[in-house]
Amino acid sequence: MLPTISRGLHALGIISIMMFLLAPVILVFPISFSADAHVAWPPSAWSTRWYVALLHNEEMVTAFRNSLVIAGCVTALTLVVAMPAAVALTRWKFWGRDALTSLFTAPLLLPSIVLGLAILVIFAGYGLVGSWPGVIIGHLVITLPYALRVLITGLSTMPAFVEDAAGTLGADPWQVFRRITLPLMTPALVASAALAFIVSFDEVVISLFIAGTQLKLLPVSLYHYVESWTDPLVAAVSALLVLGTLGIVLIVERAIGFGKAVSK
Amino acid sequence: MYLEVESLEKRYGHFAPSVSDLSFSLGQGELLGLLGPSGCGKTTTLRMISGLVQATSGKIKVGGQDVTGLPTYRRNMGVMFQSYALFPHMTIAENVAFGLQMRKARHADIAKRVESALAMVHLSGVAERKPRELSGGQQQRVALARALVIEPDILLLDEPLSNLDAKLRDNMRGEIRDIQQRLRMTTVFVTHDQTEAMAICDRIIVMNRGKLEQIGTPHDIYENPATPMVAEFVGRINRLEGQWRNDGAVAVGDSLIRAKDDGGTGRVLIMIRPHRIDLSASDAKSAVSPEENAINGTIRHVTYVGDTFQYEVATTGGLLHVEKATSSATDPFQPGDTVTLRWKTRDTLTFSTEVAG
Ligand SMILES: Nc1ncnc2c1ncn2[C@@H]1O[C@H](COP(=O)(O)OP(=O)(O)OP(=O)(O)O)[C@@H](O)[C@H]1O
Ligand SMILES: [Mg+2]
Numbered sequence: 363m364l365p366t367i368s369r370g371l372h373a374l375g376i377i378s379i380m381m382f383l384l385a386p387v388i389l390v391f392p393i394s395f396s397a398d399a400h401v402a403w404p405p406s407a408w409s410t411r412w413y414v415a416l417l418h419n420e421e422m423v424t425a426f427r428n429s430l431v432i433a434g435c436v437t438a439l440t441l442v443v444a445m446p447a448a449v450a451l452t453r454w455k456f457w458g459r460d461a462l463t464s465l466f467t468a469p470l471l472l473p474s475i476v477l478g479l480a481i482l483v484i485f486a487g488y489g490l491v492g493s494w495p496g497v498i499i500g501h502l503v504i505t506l507p508y509a510l511r512v513l514i515t516g517l518s519t520m521p522a523f524v525e526d527a528a529g530t531l532g533a534d535p536w537q538v539f540r541r542i543t544l545p546l547m548t549p550a551l552v553a554s555a556a557l558a559f560i561v562s563f564d565e566v567v568i569s570l571f572i573a574g575t576q577l578k579l580l581p582v583s584l585y586h587y588v589e590s591w592t593d594p595l596v597a598a599v600s601a602l603l604v605l606g607t608l609g610i611v612l613i614v615e616r617a618i619g620f621g622k623a624v625s626k
Numbered sequence: 627m628y629l630e631v632e633s634l635e636k637r638y639g640h641f642a643p644s645v646s647d648l649s650f651s652l653g654q655g656e657l658l659g660l661l662g663p664s665g666c667g668k669t670t671t672l673r674m675i676s677g678l679v680q681a682t683s684g685k686i687k688v689g690g691q692d693v694t695g696l697p698t699y700r701r702n703m704g705v706m707f708q709s710y711a712l713f714p715h716m717t718i719a720e721n722v723a724f725g726l727q728m729r730k731a732r733h734a735d736i737a738k739r740v741e742s743a744l745a746m747v748h749l750s751g752v753a754e755r756k757p758r759e760l761s762g763g764q765q766q767r768v769a770l771a772r773a774l775v776i777e778p779d780i781l782l783l784d785e786p787l788s789n790l791d792a793k794l795r796d797n798m799r800g801e802i803r804d805i806q807q808r809l810r811m812t813t814v815f816v817t818h819d820q821t822e823a824m825a826i827c828d829r830i831i832v833m834n835r836g837k838l839e840q841i842g843t844p845h846d847i848y849e850n851p852a853t854p855m856v857a858e859f860v861g862r863i864n865r866l867e868g869q870w871r872n873d874g875a876v877a878v879g880d881s882l883i884r885a886k887d888d889g890g891t892g893r894v895l896i897m898i899r900p901h902r903i904d905l906s907a908s909d910a911k912s913a914v915s916p917e918e919n920a921i922n923g924t925i926r927h928v929t930y931v932g933d934t935f936q937y938e939v940a941t942t943g944g945l946l947h948v949e950k951a952t953s954s955a956t957d958p959f960q961p962g963d964t965v966t967l968r969w970k971t972r973d974t975l976t977f978s979t980e981v982a983g
Contacts, residue, residue, distance in 0.1 A: 521709075521711065522709050522711065523707045523709055523711035524711045524712070524714070526678050526705075527705065527711040527713070527772075528724065529678065529697075529698040529699050530676055530698055530699075530701075530704065530705040531724050531772070532702070532728035532729055532776065533699055533724070537728065541724070545715045546715060
C-alpha cells in the first residue's frame, strides 16, 4: 500500500516538474495554430494563417535564411579550428598546455553581454559591425570554447594506447589520425557540431551588438518583432525552432548512441 | 647479436632517470624476460625499444642497424600492450588486418594471412565480432595475432598475461612460448611475475629502480643472484646478518655458518631459501658433514598452506623460515619443539655489505 502511494507521489512529482519545464514549449504549438489576431489562451479558433503570414513576412524569411547560413558557417569553422586545437591540447606535450586549455575554454564563464560589448568595441574600429564576417567571428568566440570542451573530453576518454598500437603496426601519424582517432572521436565531433549550430542559431546578445540593422538574424528580428507586435506569428516561429532543435537533438542522440555502440 | 641495447637512458622531466645505463643484447630467436618490481622501468624500456618514447641517450640496434632515431611506424616491431589496445571500432579480422593494410599487402593475401594468424591463436570463429564481444583471454589472443601477423623483426610483450586468471595464464604462457619458438621470433617479455619469467624465458633481466641488476638464465638468476635484491625478488629467502671470520666461516649471533663463498672481510648478508633447509628433531644426532651447516632452534610458528608447512624457527643465529612439503606419513613439528636445521653450504648465499678495510 505505502510503496504504491510513494511511487505514485514520485511519478506525480516528476510529471509536474516536466510540465513546469516543458509547458511553454508545448504551449507554443496550439498558440501557433490560433486564428486570433493576438496571443490569447485558449485561442478562439484554429487556423494556419500565422504560418502563411510567416512565409510572407520578408524580414522573418530573410532573417531565418541568414541565421541558417551563419550557423552553418560557424559550425564548419568551429570544427575546423577546434579539432586540431583539441588534438594539440591533448596529444602534444608542451610547456603551459594546461594553462592554454583553461584560457581557451574560459569564455564559457563570461556573461555574453560583456563579450558582446568587448567585441563591439573592437569590431567597430575595423568596420566589422553589421558584416557577415563580423557576426561569424563574434559567434565563434562563443562556440569555440563549447566545442573545444566537448572534443577535449572526447579525445582524453579514448581507450588507452590504441593510437600507440596503430603506430607499432606501421601507421604513420596521419594514418593513425584518419583510421583510429577520427572514427573514435566521431560522437564528440557530432555533439560539438550540433552544439555550435544551436548556440550560433539562437545567440541573441552577441548578435544584437554585432549584427547592426542591415544584417537580419532570426533571434534579433524576433526580439524586435515582439517589441512591437503581439500576434501569434512569433509562436509559429517558435514552434518551427522547437521542431528544428528536436531534430538536431535526435540526430545527435542517434549518432552518439550509435557511436557508443561501436566504441564501447 | 640481433637486438642490441647500449647504455639506454630515459629521463622524464627533472626526476631521477626512469631507466639508466641499460645495456644488453639478444640473439635471433631468443626470449628475454624483463623482470622487476612495479615502477622499475620495464614499460619505459619496452617503449624505447618500440620507439613510442624517445630515449634520452643511448642506442638501439636491430640486426646491426641503428634504429634509435626511427619513428615507431618504421621499426617493424610487434607490440602487445598490457591493456591489449584493440581498436574498438573494428572487427577482430579488421584489427588483425590493420598492420598488413599499412604495409600495402594485396587484398587476397591479407585475408589469407589474417585467417591463418587467427587460427594460430585458436580464434578462427570470431573474425567478424567486435573486441568488446570477446572475453579477456580472447581479446588478448587477438592482440597477439595482430602483433604476429606483420611478421615483426622483434616481438615486445608488456605484461601480456597480467589480466588473466591463474589457469588461463599458465595456458597462454605455454602458447606464447610455443609460437615464439615456432616462428623463431626475437622477443622481449615484460613481467613482474618471477615464475612466469622463469618458466618460458631463455634469459632474464632483473631491473630495479631503472637499473639492470642482473642478466642471466633463469637458473643463474635463481641460484647465483648477483645482488640481495635479485635474491629476494625471484623467490622467498631468509636473510641473516653476520661477520666474516678469518677461517672463512661467518659468525651469525652465536652460530657459525659456512657459505658457498669462503672468505671475505667485514659485515656480510647471508641468504638461504626456506625450502633448501632440512628440519629434524634435535635428538636425532648425526654427524655434520663439511658441506653442511647445522644449527639448533625452536619452532615458533607453523602455517599450513596445503602444499607446504611454513615454519618460523628461532635459532641461535636468528629467526629462519623453513618450508617443508606436507606429507601424510610424518607428523608436523609443533610450536615449542626443538629442532636441528641443516642445509648445504652451497645453498648459502653471501653478500658483503661493506668493502674490506
Ligand atoms: N610519461 C611519464 N612521465 C613521467 N614519469 C613517467 C612516465 N612514464 C613512466 N614514468 C616513471 O618512470 C618510472 C618507470 O615507469 P614504468 O612504467 O617503466 O614502470 P614499470 O616497470 O613498467 O612498472 P609496472 O610494473 O607498474 O608497469 C616510474 O617511476 C614512473 O613514475
Ligand atoms: Mg609497466
